[in-house]
Amino acid sequence: MSLFKSESPPWGLAWRSSTLFITATVGIGLFTDLFLYGLVVPILPFILRDRINIPDSQIQSHVSGLLAAYAGASVCFSIPAGVIADRTSARQTPFLIGLVALLAATLMLFLGQTVPVLVVARILQGISAAVVWTIGLALVLDTVGPNNLGKTVGSIFGFISIGELAAPVLGGVIYKQSGYPGVFGLGFALIALDFIMRLFLVEKKTAARYTNEKPNDNPDTHSNEAGEEEEASEEDPLLTKKDELQSYNIPPNQPKPVRGFPLLYCLSDPRLLTALLLAFVQATLLSTFDATIPTVAQSLFGFDSLKSGLLFIALVLPYLILGPVAGWAVDKYGPKPAAVLGFGYLVPVLILLRLVHAGGKGEVIKYCALLALNGVGLALIGSPSIVEASTVVQRYDKANPGFFGANGPYAQLYGMNSMVFSAGLTLGPLVSGGLKDSIGYGNMNLVIAMLCAVTASLSLVFVGGKPKILGGR
Secondary structure: OOOOOOOOOOOOOOHOOOOHHHHHHHHHHHHHHHHHHHHHEEEEEHHHHHHOOHHHHHHHHHHHHHHHHHHHHHHHHHHHHHHHHHHHOOOHHHHHHHHHHHHHHHHHHHHOOOOHHHHHHHHHHHHHHHHHHHHHHHHHHHHHHHHHHHHHHHHHHHHHHHHHHHHHHHHHHHHHHHHHHHHHHHHHHHHHHHHHHHHHOOHHHHHHOOOOOOOOOHHHHHHHOOOHHHHHOOOOOOOHHOOOOOOOOOOOOHHHHHHHHHHHHHHHHHHHHHHHHHHHHHHHHHHHHHHHHHHHHHHHHHHHHHHHHHHHHHHHHHHHHHHHHHHHHHHHOOHHHHHHHHHHHHHHHHHHHHHOOOOOOOHHHHHHHHHHHHHHHHHHHHHHHHHHHHHHHHHHHHHOOOOOOOOOHHOOOHHHHEEEEEEHHHHHHHHHHHHHHHHOOOHHHHHHHHEEEEEEEHHHHOOOOOHHOOOOO
16 A cells, blocks of 8 residues: 555655665665674674673574574565565555564664563564565566666665675674664664655655656566567577467466465476576675685684774675676676676686685785675676566566466565575575584685586576577577
């Protein structure tokens, strides 16, 4: 239900419904989610020890439990959030509800005096993450359409990576200087900014009621009106002609689970499964760097938390600069080249991280240079997953009018993408930490590099359709 029912246009309609403001609002929402997650993690041990009086021997297990509560809630609620969003007339209302959950979680973390309260807070934080990622990405697609999705997602991911990678260090520094009030004060300030932007947001389809312009609307409508070539892969630019969409037709009389969650049928498509794998590996890589850079910096260079945090600049800066460029390339040339080149490029630069050894300034410079090279790879792989998944599901939606409901299956898709991404963020530190402890940092990166090699190979075969050399059309 829209917040704007009056016949007179809302105040500031032009800028509140502009593409820039809507995408900026989604970007701030995703940034706030990741930033608050990272901001709180470093101080959880201190909350448990100083406020709740948990013995030191039990702190690690409680921290792990609180991290698992967040991840579990995010995974479990991502798909329901997508289903709800696709069955409501407007994205804004559930988008605001997600922020209310985040505010409640932050308050409980700030004031909570027992472990159950902290667990509930982390569950609410996970629910908020599921909502903001699912509905935020659906709102972006509603706003910019599929032709501009790559560069938009690339820009947003480059921006929010700053929050994800820098927040843990910033949280530790602020806690050291000003304690809990400083950490949570920054969190509440971000939530206030996020709430104001979400409240002012006017969706394109709402704004269209007050103007003569058509919204840059539902992606299936966009594809029907803007021409068939927008969905074409690099292999077959005419694939989306109606007579060639037969392979995407869904037979009638589907079982009840498919009728209740129509996206289940699409999971039989290897292109969609590969797109979800790209999201999982991308999240695994991000969380691996997040988990290992501080410990490597401490063990090799004797860095404290602040100096370790500065190392993230080398990783994030190429991501921030090149993300929009890589996204533009995905929009223009399709997701296959970026996926294959990006994951393929990461193989050697990950392996090169084994060259870093304990030492002084020279070794630090070498490590920063290698992190920057990896940042380039992260920029390349930022957009292909979401663009490829959107393209595949869009074709099913177009070939089966009405099967996915009036709003299409896009929020459901991004709910599933959020679930997979959250799983990667959860498993990444666990797997990389275990490998680092058992076989060493260099061999850990070798294993991650092999994962990237497999992902690049699968991208070559499935992303954007099979190449002609492999029998693609």
